[in-house]
Amino acid sequence: MSDFSVKADEQLWTELQMDVERFKNVPPVLTKLYSDIFLSQKNRPAEMTYFDNMIENIYTGRIQEMLDARKAGKPVIGTFCVYVPEEIIQAAGGLCIGLCGGSQATVPDAEKILPRNICPMVKSAFGFKISGMCPFFQAVDFVYGETTCDAKKKTWELLDKYVPTHVMEIPQLKRERDKRLWLEEVKDFKQAVEKITGNEISEDELRAAVDTLNAKRKSLQRLNSLRHNNPSPISGRDMLLIQQIAFYDDPVRFTDKVNELCDELEARIKENNAVAPKETPRIMVSGTPMALPNWKLHNIIEGSGAVIVNEESCIGTRYYKDTIETNGASAEEMLEKLTERYMKIDCSCFTPNDDRIDQVIAEYKASGAQGLIDYCLQFCHTYNIEAVKLREACEKEGIPFMAIESDYSPEDVGQLQTRVEAFIEQISE
Structure with a gap:
């Protein structure tokens, strides 16, 4: 892909209230980095072209899809963790989006507020939001946070000042009482997502979402x-x-x-x-x-x-x-099975x-x-x-x-x- 180039859309980024002057330098940097690491490989599978295209459109096409979904009243939820019950988001017709958090570029921004001696992923992610350097962050309804580590759970308190942040408590043990707690957290998250759409997720919608994400996981x-x-x-x-x-x-x-x-x-x-x-x-x-x-x-x-x-x-x-096996389960039973699946992580x-x-x-x-x-x-x-x-x-x-x-x-x-x-x-x- 000699013509590979990460696309830019300064008008879109301006609408998202990003730091356009700074961010416009990111696509050419990512273009070179990606070309050096991925496109320099020999004998790549031809079907990798799709995934190359996803990187080309990472700051434009996918962002526009997120904005279109929000305009249609669909929830767009930003995440950092595999504990997000994405079946709930999918069932509501929404988009589950992993947010920026893998770059050194915004760590100095975060260190103006956060301690230096904490996880670089937490600093990177927080830095992306406060610096206006992540279009994904700018296009979500709210951010899903979880209590998997101390750095994250305390950072969510600060992040909530910049973007609405829904925190779910992840149990630290896997006893039956811990599973019951997690089920209640999943139900609370379901209500938070439903609040955006104004509609309760139906049993059929939840089952279809489970099937969709089962298929995704099976493909991987x-x-x-x-x-x-x-x-x-x-x-x-x-x-x-x-x-x-x-x-x-x-x-x-x-x-x-x-x-x-x-x-x-x-x-x-x-x-x-x-x-x-x-x-x-x-x-x-x-x-x-x-x-x-x-x-x-x-x-x-x-x-x-x-x-x-x-x-x-x-x-x-x-x-x-x-994966999750529904086998004709009711909506309540599906939530229980969903809970069991996530507790296996x-x-x-x-x-x-x-x-x-x-x-x-x-x-x-x-x-x-x-x-x-x-x-x-x-x-x-x-x-x-x-x-x-x-x-x-x-x-x-x-x-x-x-x-x-x-x-x-x-x-x-x-x-x-x-x-x-x-x-x-x-x-x-």
């Missing part, structure tokens, strides 16, 4: 299974991109395009048409989420001669590994969280990986501490393990590259 399960083939028919960079786009694209359109890509990958596997030779070292990544455009670690790993074959994270399998905010350790080991074995890199955003205490138990489990299983802690800045790229190259050399021996 299918895609992830195909990449486990050796040699892999798709790069880890492209897979990461697709998983990031999943958080802001239309779910029906996205599902169709993922399945079309899967069809192509199945054909590539039959033809032994891969992105890297069979002997290429295979890496699995686990840990904290990678919000768009955080492509730093994947670019380092694959630029060092390995291929990434699985992501156990909120941007990866944690988002789509579980193995976020490190839970204690104990041994299910996640077991899940990582199971995914590692299924993916055919040869080494595990656990990625932790700086100051993310829960994942950082949980890495101790994960390391112990990997040592017990004989799995090569490396823990990496980083932020969004490019300052540690050289150091990380040296460590990653040494790790790849180790597992290649």
Whole structure:
């Protein structure tokens, strides 16, 4: 895609009350970054063109779809977490949109208000809003916040001054009483969404939404299974991109395009048409989420001669590994099943969280990986501490393990590259 260019629309951004003078510099920067990381890859699947187009239109076309939805009275909800019950938003005819939070550019803006020694994703996201540098933030009805970490739950109090923020309490344990609490939180969220439309979500609408999002998750399960083939028919960079786009694209359109890509990958596997030779070292990544455009670690790993074959994270399998079976359930029963599905997510905010350790080991074995890199955003205490138990489990299983802690800045790229190259050399021996 030699003519690839992230599109700009200064009139649209002005209407959204953005800092246009500053933001107009973002599309050319993203164009170069994306071209260097993604379009420089050899033998990419042809169906990746759709996902390239999604990045081209990230600040224009999708934003216009959000505004059109709001004009039609449909809810547009901004999110940061896989705990958002997006079936509720879908059932109301709304849009569930993952917000900006993966760039170093707005961290200095946030640090004028927030402490420096907190999660870079929280600082990045808060900075995007207060600086007027994220069109997605400017186009939502309200933001969904959750209590998965201390930095987030206290930042929501400040964010609410700039954009309406609905906070849902995520239990920290998974007892029956905790599940009941989460069910009540889901019901409260449903009422908040219904308040925008003025209509109560019907049983049929909820069932249709569950079916739509089940199909989306199954398409990602299918895609992830195909990449486990050796040699892999798709790069880890492209897979990461697709998983990031999943958080802001239309779910029906996205599902169709993922399945079309899967069809192509199945054909590539039959033809032994891969992105890297069979002997290429295979890496699995686990840990904290990678919000768009955080492509730093994947670019380092694959630029060092390995291929990434699985992501156990909120941007990866944690988002789509579980579906909801309705089987003729009533609206109340569907909400209960929805609650059960979200309580299966193995976020490190839970204690104990041994299910996640077991899940990582199971995914590692299924993916055919040869080494595990656990990625932790700086100051993310829960994942950082949980890495101790994960390391112990990997040592017990004989799995090569490396823990990496980083932020969004490019300052540690050289150091990380040296460590990653040494790790790849180790597992290649």
